Amino acid sequence: MNWITTPCLNRDSQYKEYAIERQSQLTKPPGSLGELENIAIRLADLQQTKIPSASDISIAVFAADHGIAKEGVSAFPQEVTAQMVMNFLSGGAAISVLAKQLNANLEIVDVGILTPLPEQSGLIIERAGAGTENAINGPAMTEDQLEIALTAGHHVIERATERDAKIFIGGEMGIANTTSASALYCALLGLTPEETTGAGTGLDDAGIQHKTKVVEQIIKTHHKWGGDTKALLQHMGGFEIAALTGAYIHAAQNGLAIIVDGFISSVAALCSVKINPSVNDYLFFSHLSAEHGHQIVLESLKQKPLLDLGMRLGEGSGAAVAANLLISACTLHNQMATFAEAAVATQI
Numbered sequence: 260m261n262w263i264t265t266p267c268l269n270r271d272s273q274y275k276e277y278a279i280e281r282q283s284q285l286t287k288p289p290g291s292l293g294e295l296e297n298i299a300i301r302l303a304d305l306q307q308t309k310i311p312s313a314s315d316i317s318i319a320v321f322a323a324d325h326g327i328a329k330e331g332v333s334a335f336p337q338e339v340t341a342q343m344v345m346n347f348l349s350g351g352a353a354i355s356v357l358a359k360q361l362n363a364n365l366e367i368v369d370v371g372i373l374t375p376l377p378e379q380s381g382l383i384i385e386r387a388g389a390g391t392e393n394a395i396n397g398p399a400m401t402e403d404q405l406e407i408a409l410t411a412g413h414h415v416i417e418r419a420t421e422r423d424a425k426i427f428i429g430g431e432m433g434i435a436n437t438t439s440a441s442a443l444y445c446a447l448l449g450l451t452p453e454e455t456t457g458a459g460t461g462l463d464d465a466g467i468q469h470k471t472k473v474v475e476q477i478i479k480t481h482h483k484w485g486g487d488t489k490a491l492l493q494h495m496g497g498f499e500i501a502a503l504t505g506a507y508i509h510a511a512q513n514g515l516a517i518i519v520d521g522f523i524s525s526v527a528a529l530c531s532v533k534i535n536p537s538v539n540d541y542l543f544f545s546h547l548s549a550e551h552g553h554q555i556v557l558e559s560l561k562q563k564p565l566l567d568l569g570m571r572l573g574e575g576s577g578a579a580v581a582a583n584l585l586i587s588a589c590t591l592h593n594q595m596a597t598f599a600e601a602a603v604a605t606q607i
């Protein structure tokens with residue numbers, strides 16, 4: 260598992276400098292394309308090119324079940340994880356539709372749903388187990404299982420680089436996974452269960468109160484791991500969060516820009532940066548999830564999300580919507596005329 264701490268490649272600053280210079284020459288008042296300018300400059304730097312691109316997108320949705328679901332922390336039953344995997348494969352889920360719209364490659368990876376599905380096209384089977392154990396009173400997974408899950412993420416990126424992907428979007432599906440995410444945020448950022456626990460798929464106030472207690476219990480049980488990110492991932496789960504962490508790390512190591520989705524994906528992004536700080540430069544945070552806790556998390560990470568649409572779905576859906584902004588940013592950067600080319604007078 261040594262690869263996870265290997266730093267990302269050193270980048271030549273000339274591409275960033277060229278991109279900044281080009282933005283200043285395009286036919287617009289300086290800075291008037293706002294964050295779109297920044298996005299293009301960042302992509303040029305990350306991709307080490309004069310012509311940044313966001314059109315080759317690889318999406319992987321990691322699916323797994325959670326032992327913690329037994330504690331009644333989700334508004335939906337656990338079977339939904341596997342049922343949604345079938346929906347991903349047949350094209351009916353939000354991420355399936357958005358992937359098609361973006362012309363992106365979509366892989367669904369079973370890293371540990373409860374009951375294995377038959378082999379079928381579009382489904383990658385790389386199972387770390389049949390769901391995690393209940394993290395309330397013991398480790399969610401073994402060290403070996405953590406390695407299998409991280410490696411599943413590594414494999415997704417190996418395939419994405421073979422396809423020449425420029426952008427990676429990770430998604431997750433796992434009923435009860437907002438509970439694991441909340442507990443991980445508390446342990447990694449020093450936040451309280453009240454600050455990080457929300458409605459998930461739609462709990463009422465009593466449900467949120469109960470879930471907050473469960474998060475508190477998970478933190479207590481695994482208190483001794485302090486800020487040891489790998490140990491916390493292993494003990495608080497889940498397989499899909501670990502797989503996303505591995506994928507983010509290896510994507511950055513391969514120079515792929517990463518669009519991070521919502522509340523659950525952000526915890527994997529946090530784990531990836533804690534394990535390998537050089538990953539941070541490669542992250543674009545797509546949106547502020549409506550899940551209670553995401554705002555304080557993004558503030559703690561000093562990250563400004565691109566969108567705020569009240570989304571709280573997961574699957575990579577918010578990241579897929581935000582991909583359109585990256586595409587627009589690159590198209591503007593590459594195709595607008597300069598003041599000289601268009602014979603437009605520059606600022607007085």
Ligand SMILES: Cc1cc2ncn([C@H]3O[C@H](COP(=O)(O)O)[C@@H](O)[C@H]3O)c2cc1C
Nearest residue numbers: 333335431432433434435436437459460573
């Ligand atoms: C039909 C359906 C589709 C989904 N797609 C993503 N999630 C989202 O909901 C789950 C997390 O919420 P909680 O912790 O409350 O269970 C994850 O699977 C997440 O991706 C879904 C949830 C449902 C019900």
Ligand SMILES: O=C(O)c1cccnc1
Nearest residue numbers: 521522523548550572573
């Ligand atoms: O923001 C998310 O990723 C999210 C929030 C609630 C439920 N599922 C996913």
